[in-house]
Amino acid sequence: MPPNRSTPSSRHWQNLVVNCPPPSVVAVSRSASHDFSKPAVGSITLIEGWGVEGDAHAGATAQHLYVVKKDPTRANLTQVHLIQQELFVELADRFVVGPGELGENVTTSGVDLLSLPLGTRIHLGATAIVEVTGLRSPCSKINAYQGGLMKALVAKDDDGCIIRKSGVMSIVVAGGEVLPGDALRVELPDGPHLPLGVV
Numbered sequence: 001m002p003p004n005r006s007t008p009s010s011r012h013w014q015n016l017v018v019n020c021p022p023p024s025v026v027a028v029s030r031s032a033s034h035d036f037s038k039p040a041v042g043s044i045t046l047i048e049g050w051g052v053e054g055d056a057h058a059g060a061t062a063q064h065l066y067v068v069k070k071d072p073t074r075a076n077l078t079q080v081h082l083i084q085q086e087l088f089v090e091l092a093d094r095f096v097v098g099p100g101e102l103g104e105n106v107t108t109s110g111v112d113l114l115s116l117p118l119g120t121r122i123h124l125g126a127t128a129i130v131e132v133t134g135l136r137s138p139c140s141k142i143n144a145y146q147g148g149l150m151k152a153l154v155a156k157d158d159d160g161c162i163i164r165k166s167g168v169m170s171i172v173v174a175g176g177e178v179l180p181g182d183a184l185r186v187e188l189p190d191g192p193h194l195p196l197g198v199v
Contacts, residue, residue: 023110023184025124026085029100030055034065036141038100046128048175051079052105076171077133077199082122083167085109090165095146102142104167108184113168116186117193123185127176134199138166169199 029038034056044052051058062074083104088097099107106124113132116122120132142150155163 023108023186025106025178025180025182025184026109027099027107027180028178029105029107032056036103036145038103038105040098040100043177043179044105045177046080046124046130046172046175048172051076051172055105057081078136078169079172080105080130080170081136081167082106082108082113082130082170084111084113086112087165087167091149091152094152095149097146097149101145102166106178111184111186114163114165114196116168116196117189118196119189119194121173121187121189122170123183123187124178125176125182127174128172128178129174129176129187130170131173132168132170132196134169135164135196136166136169137164137198142166164198168196 027040028042028044029040030044030052031038032054038055044055047053047058049060051063057063057076058079059076061072062068062076062078064078067074067078081104083102083106085099085107086109088099091097111122114135116132118132118134122130122132124130138150138153140150142153153165155165157163
């Protein structure tokens with residue numbers, strides 16, 4: 001899959017963080033069924049190699065229904081879905097969208113998730129860590145939720161590259177409880193920083 005866009009240099013990305021509020025978890029969500037939206041809850045528990053305890057998309061192999069139909073043995077690279085709260089602010093003049101309503105498990109603030117390189121590790125709360133595997137590509141269910149929303153979640157940059165705004169996917173590399181208000185820390189990968197593709 002083509003990348004979302006070129007990934008900024010490490011120095012550029014670090015400057016982005018410095019100019020933002022302290023990164024944090026705004027909300028956490030889960031759903032035991034394959035609904036489009038996930039209700040916000042008081043806390044979630046991440047399980048290493050599995051995902052969010054009690055969530056329909058948790059598992060060692062793919063759980064998204066469209067992927068299961070193609071290859072039920074495929075490794076689950078979409079265990080935890082994260083979206084930045086700043087997206088909701090951007091959409092606020094046209095749509096009403098809140099935490100969990102686009103299906104994410106973790107709503108964040110203060111980090112440009114879309115610009116993170118492949119393999120970035122995000123520390124959530126005291127012990128939980130997820131590793132970013134790629135971008136979520138907006139699907140047609142988004143328009144069923146709110147008409148026109150899918151178009152608002154896809155744009156092009158000055159170079160004509162597609163920007164997908166509906167968050168990033170990740171796997172759990174260390175388990176733990178995550179609550180709203182928890183601190184969030186980004187650990188960039190060693191070596192060349194590769195842009196995110198779609199998973």
